[in-house]
Amino acid sequence: MDPRNTKLAEQLITYSVKLQPGEKIYIEIKGLEALELGRELVRVATLHGGVPFWYYNEETLSRGFIANAGEDQFKAWGAFHRPMMEAVDAYIGVRGSSNPFDLADVDTQRQTWHDQAYWGQVHIPVRLNKKWCVLRYPNPSMAQAAERSTEDFADFYYKVCTLDYARMSRAMDPLHALLEATDRVHITGPGTDISFSIKGLPAVKCDGGRNIPDGEVYTAPVRDSMNGVITYNTKTRQGGVVLSNIRFVVKDGRIVEATCDGDQSKLQQALDLDEGARYFGEFALGVNPHITRPMLDTLFDEKISGSFHLTPGNAYAKADNGNKSALHWDIVMMQSPEWGGGEIRFDDRLVRKDGRFVVPELEGLNPENLA
Numbered sequence: 001m002d003p004r005n006t007k008l009a010e011q012l013i014t015y016s017v018k019l020q021p022g023e024k025i026y027i028e029i030k031g032l033e034a035l036e037l038g039r040e041l042v043r044v045a046t047l048h049g050g051v052p053f054w055y056y057n058e059e060t061l062s063r064g065f066i067a068n069a070g071e072d073q074f075k076a077w078g079a080f081h082r083p084m085m086e087a088v089d090a091y092i093g094v095r096g097s098s099n100p101f102d103l104a105d106v107d108t109q110r111q112t113w114h115d116q117a118y119w120g121q122v123h124i125p126v127r128l129n130k131k132w133c134v135l136r137y138p139n140p141s142m143a144q145a146a147e148r149s150t151e152d153f154a155d156f157y158y159k160v161c162t163l164d165y166a167r168m169s170r171a172m173d174p175l176h177a178l179l180e181a182t183d184r185v186h187i188t189g190p191g192t193d194i195s196f197s198i199k200g201l202p203a204v205k206c207d208g209g210r211n212i213p214d215g216e217v218y219t220a221p222v223r224d225s226m227n228g229v230i231t232y233n234t235k236t237r238q239g240g241v242v243l244s245n246i247r248f249v250v251k252d253g254r255i256v257e258a259t260c261d262g263d264q265s266k267l268q269q270a271l272d273l274d275e276g277a278r279y280f281g282e283f284a285l286g287v288n289p290h291i292t293r294p295m296l297d298t299l300f301d302e303k304i305s306g307s308f309h310l311t312p313g314n315a316y317a318k319a320d321n322g323n324k325s326a327l328h329w330d331i332v333m334m335q336s337p338e339w340g341g342g343e344i345r346f347d348d349r350l351v352r353k354d355g356r357f358v359v360p361e362l363e364g365l366n367p368e369n370l371a
Contacts, residue, residue, distance in 0.1 A: 001036065004158045008212075009040040011162060012092055013048055016133040016209050021049025023089040030058045031096030034137035038094055053088065059102035066114050067106050074110075078117030085126045095299075096137030100145075104240030108269050111239055115273060120326030124314050135161065135212040136299050146295035160290045160300075165208030168215060168287070168370060172205045174361040175217045175285065179203035182346040185221075185283065187308070189335060189342025191231030194250065194310075196221040198283065204318045206284075206303075215288030215303040220321040221280050221310075224253035230310060233339055234294040234301060234332045239266035242296065246331055248312075254278050255312060271312065276325030281315035284308060285344075285352070286332075289367035298330050305367045306336040306355025308344065 013019045025045050029038035038054060045052040059066075069077070085091070103111070136142060136157075143153035183199040198219045206216045231247040241263045249257035255278040260267045271277050288303040295301065302309050313327030335342035336355035344352040351359050356366055363369065 001040070004162070005037045005040045006044075008158065008161055009037065009044040011208075012041065012133055012135070012212065013044045013050070015165070016212060017090040017092060017131040018209075019045055019048055019050045019090055019131075022051070023049075024051045024053065024087060025090040025092065026085060026088040027052055027054045028091070028093045029054065029056050029096075030094065031098055031137060031139060032058075033098075033139040034094045034096030037137055041092060041094070050090075053084070059097055059099070063102055063106075066103060066110060069110065069113070071113050074113035074117040075121075078121035081118075081122045082126060085122050085130070088130065090131040091127050092132070093134040094137050095134070096139050096142070098139060098141050100141065100237065101240055106240065108239070108265065112269065112273060116326050119328075120274075124326065124328065129317060133210055133212060134299065136297055142295070142297065145297060156290070160213040160288065163208075163213065163215075163288070163290065165214060169205055169207035171364040171370060172207060172217050172287070175287075175357075175365060176203045176205050178346060178351070178362070179217065179219050184345075184347050186345040186348070187230070187342065189333070190233070190340040191247065192229065192333070192342065194226065194228030194230045196226035196253075196280075196283070198222065201321055202319050204316070211299050211303070213288055213291065213300060213303055215291070215305075216284045216286050216309075218282050218284035218316070218319060220315045220319040220323075221253070221283050223279055223321045223323050226250045226253045226280060230333070232331045232333050234307075234334060235296050236298070236329070236331050237296065238270050238329065239263070241266050243267055250280075253280065270327055270329060273313075273327045274325050276323045277313050277327040279312070279323045279325075280310055281313050281321065281323045281325065281328060282309070282311035282319070282330070284311070284330075287365045287370065289371040292367075294332060294334065298332075301332045302330045304332065304334065305370075307332050307334050309333065 138154045138157040143150040186195040203219045235244045243260045243262040246260040286307040313325040341354040
């Protein structure tokens with residue numbers, strides 16, 4: 001047992017989901033290596049008086065169902081799983097799949113049925129209203145995606161995941177306040193010139209309570225306020241494949257044109273999942289000082305210091321702009337100089353340039369002040 005898993009499990013149970021005696025917790029585990037942390041979560045949850053339920057759900061097992069089931073079977077699968085999620089008080093998902101492309105060849109229709117059942121019936125309407133936290137687990141597959149050795153990546157992982165999130169939370173307070181006082185946001189950069197309103201929508205600090213690693217402050221755009229073009233400069237996974245250089249043209253909040261490098265059908269499939277998939281549900285700024293470059297893993301990439309993400313699909317309940325969808329697709333834009341730079345303005349005031357905050361009240365979120 002890696003002693004770092006004991007420290008991480010304690011942090012997840014006591015800080016991230018704040019499990020109380022008698023509360024039931026759903027622990028979902030993907031990947032053989034992730035079983036070590038899963039076992040420790042079951043043990044620590046029990047020692048703190050919780051009642052754990054555990055579910056091993058790796059793609060090598062689920063593939064036999066997802067690749068062959070019909071629409072009615074997916075609906076029944078979602079209806080079966082939903083009451084289990086409804087019955088618990090908290091959820092932790094540990095994701096360490098050995099091959100993230102195990103479902104890459106599943107046909108489009110079945111993937112859509114799966115997303116509508118798994119996300120549309122269970123996770124988005126039920127789990128997101130619980131105490132929850134989702135994290136990856138370091139394994140050779142993740143190390144390869146990050147282009148690092150397995151040992152080096154594991155050291156990086158535990159350093160990032162056991163950051164002093166209480167300190168980060170305090171540093172986020174001025175950004176939280178500024179977002180809630182802002183009306184217009186204007187973002188420019190290579191291939192990007194887009195503006196929208198966030199007026200009247202709450203801001204939320206992600207400071208170790210929802211994702212590990214964490215480090216973002218988010219809100220949502222007013223649903224029909226966005227206009228312009230955005231070209232994302234990091235790779236992303238969708239429908240089991242990798243897409244890059246995604247470009248959206250947005251008119252009155254709706255994506256009216258979408259292109260990418262890679263499988264165009266997967267891009268269109270995601271945006272056609274339902275009506276809300278072509279509108280945006282989240283706008284967030286990444287601030288984690290230890291995450292400095294993308295590694296094709298959303299839970300890490302969306303926290304990169306100097307990044308932001310604009311998310312097609314469902315809005316979170318805590319910053320609800322009214323957009324509902326079975327999709328919530330965090331696509332990341334880097335704005336550090338080596339990625340082409342860029343500017344973010346709030347009500348015509350420059351607040352971040354080339355990935356660094358430039359107003360005094362926000363400088364505490366620059367990497368040297370958080371690391």
